[in-house]
Structure formats: structure tokens, C-alpha cells
Amino acid sequence: MPLHRLRSVTIGLPCVDAACAFYADFGLVQSRPGRFETCDGGEQLCIESASQRRLIALSVGVDDCDDLGRAETALARLGITARRGERDLDAVDPATGVRARLVIEPRRTQKPAPVLATNAPGRTQRIDARSAAVLEGHAPRPRRISHVVVGSADAAASRRFFVEGLGFRVSDEVPAIGASFLRCSTDHHNLLVQPAPVPFVHHTAWEMDDVDAVGRAAAVMVAADPSRHVWGIGRHGIGSNYFWYLRDPAGNFCEYTSDLDVVVDDEVWKVSASAAAHPLAAWGPPVPASFLAPEDVVALARGG
Numbered sequence: 001m002p003l004h005r006l007r008s009v010t011i012g013l014p015c016v017d018a019a020c021a022f023y024a025d026f027g028l029v030q031s032r033p034g035r036f037e038t039c040d041g042g043e044q045l046c047i048e049s050a051s052q053r054r055l056i057a058l059s060v061g062v063d064d065c066d067d068l069g070r071a072e073t074a075l076a077r078l079g080i081t082a083r084r085g086e087r088d089l090d091a092v093d094p095a096t097g098v099r100a101r102l103v104i105e106p107r108r109t110q111k112p113a114p115v116l117a118t119n120a121p122g123r124t125q126r127i128d129a130r131s132a133a134v135l136e137g138h139a140p141r142p143r144r145i146s147h148v149v150v151g152s153a154d155a156a157a158s159r160r161f162f163v164e165g166l167g168f169r170v171s172d173e174v175p176a177i178g179a180s181f182l183r184c185s186t187d188h189h190n191l192l193v194q195p196a197p198v199p200f201v202h203h204t205a206w207e208m209d210d211v212d213a214v215g216r217a218a219a220v221m222v223a224a225d226p227s228r229h230v231w232g233i234g235r236h237g238i239g240s241n242y243f244w245y246l247r248d249p250a251g252n253f254c255e256y257t258s259d260l261d262v263v264v265d266d267e268v269w270k271v272s273a274s275a276a277a278h279p280l281a282a283w284g285p286p287v288p289a290s291f292l293a294p295e296d297v298v299a300l301a302r303g304g
């Protein structure tokens, strides 16, 4: 697959200072005003001033010029003109207004997360020792961005733009609601497009080492401000990932996540969201209504 990683997302929102303080607490490091780094991914979040919260742009790593050429041709077939540079390509999804940028860059490898010794029935790995999960005092930090979820007024057109135009792969679909889980790497999903009356960011998700890191980081955030809590801790059915969702000051949800499915071979992976016994959550607290239908989306659709 020529696309190899989600490099970054740019989010527009009205309350830049409050959002920047939130994402610093969240564990991202502000490298310059409005730009945030993860441990492994470099600058992966850009926050810009906008009248309404929305995804302004996303950036994807590709291998070489041929990948840019293929995308340029495919986009032209959809009637979309791309701006082509020597090492990058820009195009705008007509349905959401999101600017997608493909950039030639080397593939990255991550330092492996430590494996915690665990005990289970018939399998004792940790003897005469406390778990490292209870010894660490600091809040763990996100390793990299995992995915972004956007609402689109024409989800089918957005899917065409990203899949047929840019070369994203489809990992799972939920036909009943018109949602598509798309990837630009081996992660099960880097982008989820779902129908909405107005383009908006449903959530960004940030990869943590493991479920303990998800729980510990979110617990610190919620202890500092209980109103940040949205939904978790639980495990999704589609993607299999652990989750705990918080809310930023602009109303965007942001997820600590770990253990997302990895898809390497399209011949082996079966696209079937219904394969999971419970697609939304294998387990976890009841899903809040505001997670499925964020309260401000109707107002956003009205323009304020």
C-alpha cells in the first residue's frame, strides 16, 4: 500500500488558547504556538482559529512520486483538480472542505512498547513483584495519532474522494448508517467518515502503549476536570481497540486508544463490520447519547 501513515491533522476551533491548554494536559507537547508533537510522530496536531469546530486538513505519508502521480490521475477522474508539488500533492474533499495533503517521506518504525508481565489463570508471569502499571506515577503520553473521525454532509462522496481519489483502503463499513472505516497505513482505521448534517470533527484518537496507559492517562485528565469525561473505558467491536473518550473545550471528542487491529493483507482481512459481536463496544459503560449525536451539531449546521 503506497500510503503509509497519517502524519497530522489540522483542527479549526473558536477557543484556541483553551484548546491548546487542554491538549498540553492531554500529553501532547506544544513545539510552537498551536502545533503539538507526539512521542513517535512529530508534529501531529495543528490548532487554528475558526468560527466553528471542524477538520481543516489532514496529511498522509506516501513512498514516492509515482504515488503522487497515481492520486493526481485518480482525482482527475473524479473531476477534482489537485495542486501538485515536487514532493507533495494537495486536494480538497468537496463534501467536507477538508484539505488532504500527500507528502513523500520515509516510513517510520516505532520503538516497541514494553510488555508488562501479567498473571492469569494457569499463566503466572509476574511473581513476587508488583505490576509496573501501579508503580508508574506519571501520566503516560500518546505515542502518535491513531485516527480522526469526521462528519460529512455527503459521506459517499467523501468516501470516493479518499478511497478512489487518494488511495485509502476500506477496512470496515456500517451500511446502516453509511459509515466507512478507512486506512492510510496498516492501522485498521486512520479515518472514519460518517454522515452528518454539517462537516465537523467527531473525534481524534491517540495511540497509547496499552490499556493501562489508556486508563491512567484518562484518569489523570478526569481527576483534574470531571467534565472532560465522555465515555470509557471500554473496547470497541469494530477495530477491537480499547477506548476512553474525553471532550476538549471546543466540543471535539478525543480518545486515548490502544490495541487497534492491524491490517496487512487485504486478501486475509474480511471487510465486515458485523463480524464483531457488538460493533460499537464489546464492553464498556453504556454509550452516552451525546457521543452518538453531539449536542452542538444541529447548531453547527445552522452556522452558530
Ligand SMILES: [Fe+2]
Pocket (backbone or CB within 6 Å): 147, 149, 203, 204, 205, 255
Ligand atoms: Fe475512535
